Amino acid sequence: MLLTDKFGRRISDLRISITDRCNYRCVYCRSGSDGPQFPEMPIADYLRMARVFVGLGITKVRLTGGEPLLRKGLVDMVRELGQMHTVEGNRLDIAITTNGHLLAEMAQPLADAGLSRVTVSMDAVDADRFARITRVPNGYERVLAGVRAAQQAGLSPVKINCVLMRGFNDDQITAFGRFAREQGVAVRFIEFMPLEEDRVWTPEIVVTLDEILRRMAEFMPLREIGHMGSDTARRYVFEDGLGEIGIIAPVSHPFCGHCSRVRVTSDGKIRTCLFSVREHDLAALMQAGCSDEDMADFICDVVDHKEERHHIGEPGFIPASRTMVHIGG
Numbered sequence: 001m002l003l004t005d006k007f008g009r010r011i012s013d014l015r016i017s018i019t020d021r022c023n024y025r026c027v028y029c030r031s032g033s034d035g036p037q038f039p040e041m042p043i044a045d046y047l048r049m050a051r052v053f054v055g056l057g058i059t060k061v062r063l064t065g066g067e068p069l070l071r072k073g074l075v076d077m078v079r080e081l082g083q084m085h086t087v088e089g090n091r092l093d094i095a096i097t098t099n100g101h102l103l104a105e106m107a108q109p110l111a112d113a114g115l116s117r118v119t120v121s122m123d124a125v126d127a128d129r130f131a132r133i134t135r136v137p138n139g140y141e142r143v144l145a146g147v148r149a150a151q152q153a154g155l156s157p158v159k160i161n162c163v164l165m166r167g168f169n170d171d172q173i174t175a176f177g178r179f180a181r182e183q184g185v186a187v188r189f190i191e192f193m194p195l196e197e198d199r200v201w202t203p204e205i206v207v208t209l210d211e212i213l214r215r216m217a218e219f220m221p222l223r224e225i226g227h228m229g230s231d232t233a234r235r236y237v238f239e240d241g242l243g244e245i246g247i248i249a250p251v252s253h254p255f256c257g258h259c260s261r262v263r264v265t266s267d268g269k270i271r272t273c274l275f276s277v278r279e280h281d282l283a284a285l286m287q288a289g290c291s292d293e294d295m296a297d298f299i300c301d302v303v304d305h306k307e308e309r310h311h312i313g314e315p316g317f318i319p320a321s322r323t324m325v326h327i328g329g
């Protein structure tokens with residue numbers, strides 16, 4: 001039995017938030033005052049959930065948060081995930097999304113434990129701007145050291161996620177282009193979505209895929225390269241072949257029709273869309289003593305009812321029941 005929803009989408013990608021704590025307070029994400037809101041489960045509970053999901057055809061697990069590197073037991077968790085095999089008998093693809101602040105020390109242990117890939121979030125390639133965005137001093141050098149440690153540990157190509165907002169960091173577009181070429185990383189720009197704690201999103205703030213391409217062309221034109229059906233990013237290289245850029249455009253070019261994702265929050269709720277207004281309490285079921293088969297039936301039923309698409313920017317848009325930091329990006 002493989003996880004599929006009623007629109008025929010095969011669900012193969014699980015994102016697990018293992019904490020909603022974060023050591024950064026990025027201005028576009030956090031209100032600046034709120035700490036964690038939801039409890040964390042024991043690592044063993046996430047692993048049991050993951051095992052059941054993998055038995056239903058999940059092939060990729062991404063650990064996220066909050067900031068996943070804050071969670072004690074992370075390296076052992078990755079090692080345990082590394083022992084799991086997909087239903088086809090292949091190694092599980094294990095990734096982490098991190099702000100990179102603790103990555104310099106943890107990249108090698110994570111790689112040794114079986115981590116396949118890492119994505120590091122950076123919204124500026126300038127130390128002062130970086131500090132103003134994250135509201136943490138001296139983070140930029142630490143994150144750069146983390147990126148280099150990840151490359152040395154063989155977690156290449158390291159992906160860098162950058163959320164662009166007009167009038168805020170959109171002047172960094174070409175600087176990120178240079179950064180991708182000089183550092184050997186794949187930079188991926190993400191269109192800003194209405195998932196922030198402060199509810200400041202407007203359509204005008206979003207820097208769209210078309211605009212990014214146009215503005216990057218002032219530095220050097222990009223050429224699109226192959227794109228897998230369920231990839232969230234459209235991928236490009238500079239016309240001379242050096243430096244990869246991805247653009248994740250959920251607002252201007254939604255990809256819901258190819259969505260292959262399901263999420264588990266730090267407190268063990270299933271979310272079938274970033275913009276879900278309903279969650280499904282897998283943790284409660286587990287705590288009630290259900291079997292793995294009961295969990296699998298529950299997951300199949302929940303996934304069957306996955307939302308067809310998001311409604312960003314449409315009249316009557318209902319905000320998601322949680323913000324990004326508490327869902328897990």
Ligand code: SAM
Pocket residue numbers: 022028029064065066067068097098099100119120121161162163190191192193194195196324325328329
């Ligand atoms: N702490 C980790 C990190 O910084 O990568 C993982 C969690 S963070 C919420 C995951 C990603 O979501 C980051 O790349 C962040 O920039 C992105 N993000 C946060 N709020 C967003 C929003 N409203 N729209 C688009 N991306 C957002």
